Amino acid sequence: MLENLEKIKAQFKEELNGVNMKDEIERIRVAFLGKKGLVTEALKDLRNLDVEAKKVAGQQVNLLKDEIEKAIVEFQKTLEEREYQKEIANTERYDFSIPSDVTVGTLHPITIVQSQIEDIFKTMGFIIEDGLEIQTEFNNFEGVNIPKNHPARDMTDTYYLENGQLLKTHTSAAQNTIMRKYGAPKPGEPLKVLFPGRCFRNENIDASHENTFFQLEGMMIGDDISISNLIYFMKVLLSEVFERDVKVRLRPGFFPFVEPGFELDINCAICGGSGCPTCKHSGWLELLPCGMIHPNVLRLGGIDPDKYTGFAFGLGLTRLAMMKYNIKDIRLFNSGNLKQLRQFTI
Numbered sequence: 001m002l003e004n005l006e007k008i009k010a011q012f013k014e015e016l017n018g019v020n021m022k023d024e025i026e027r028i029r030v031a032f033l034g035k036k037g038l039v040t041e042a043l044k045d046l047r048n049l050d051v052e053a054k055k056v057a058g059q060q061v062n063l064l065k066d067e068i069e070k071a072i073v074e075f076q077k078t079l080e081e082r083e084y085q086k087e088i089a090n091t092e093r094y095d096f097s098i099p100s101d102v103t104v105g106t107l108h109p110i111t112i113v114q115s116q117i118e119d120i121f122k123t124m125g126f127i128i129e130d131g132l133e134i135q136t137e138f139n140n141f142e143g144v145n146i147p148k149n150h151p152a153r154d155m156t157d158t159y160y161l162e163n164g165q166l167l168k169t170h171t172s173a174a175q176n177t178i179m180r181k182y183g184a185p186k187p188g189e190p191l192k193v194l195f196p197g198r199c200f201r202n203e204n205i206d207a208s209h210e211n212t213f214f215q216l217e218g219m220m221i222g223d224d225i226s227i228s229n230l231i232y233f234m235k236v237l238l239s240e241v242f243e244r245d246v247k248v249r250l251r252p253g254f255f256p257f258v259e260p261g262f263e264l265d266i267n268c269a270i271c272g273g274s275g276c277p278t279c280k281h282s283g284w285l286e287l288l289p290c291g292m293i294h295p296n297v298l299r300l301g302g303i304d305p306d307k308y309t310g311f312a313f314g315l316g317l318t319r320l321a322m323m324k325y326n327i328k329d330i331r332l333f334n335s336g337n338l339k340q341l342r343q344f345t346i
Ligand SMILES: [Zn+2]
Pocket: 268, 269, 270, 271, 272, 273, 274, 275, 276, 277, 278, 279, 280, 281, 283, 284
């Protein structure tokens, strides 16, 4: 009997070693542990033995049964692991020959205009800063010379948070933070910063008014900055954006954060300056406010207005994108209408 068990054990080992596939294991399990399996038969044979021999042999058969069961489970794991490794080794991670049906996204028209302007200014040595969208009342108003009770506050109603902060109404809200971050410029090395951003106003929405829009602001501060610097940078910028030689003119304009302040107009591209309905027969289109930074704003930013001067300009990015692509309705930009938004390219 015990001899027979040894034989069964040896046979099992031999058969198991020859196994390469997972499903062959099941065959072996049936052959040894199944209803008519060798181990099952050996258990049945126990009944022919006397009590003592049965006890000894019974233990051995059960031990063998456990051993075979365990070995099968172990071997199954080993095979699974082996097959998994083989699968990994044979898998090509990326098959570049499969045709792709993934739709590639496109840039939003405002993103296109923004990065175009950023590129222009970067070549002229400007740093790009990213102002926060949630701002303190100070940064949005007092810091740019709009004290409480100033009429400009009524014109710029916005969304307030419960903690008293607000969604910024203009990119100028970043001026104070930027001045404090970089400090007074070194002689001959003016501070040149461009800061685009999303702005908010509590507006009734129509074809030309949105509660969410984009601006892009720039400033240059140094020991010898004048209006002619401002005009130069504006001409370069606008000629690049509109891809033509742009003429500009300045008209006096009032904005609390600049002194003197200007409205910058560009010559009308449609009529070339002779007058048409688009430019209301003036030959000029109003484009952006700009001016020399108000001494109060410099002082609040920690820069001595007796030593330094600077210019600032604010560009309506949304408005510029409308002009560049001839988009009539401002609501398109936030509409999520992909069919329309996808048609713009650089
Ligand atoms: Zn015109």
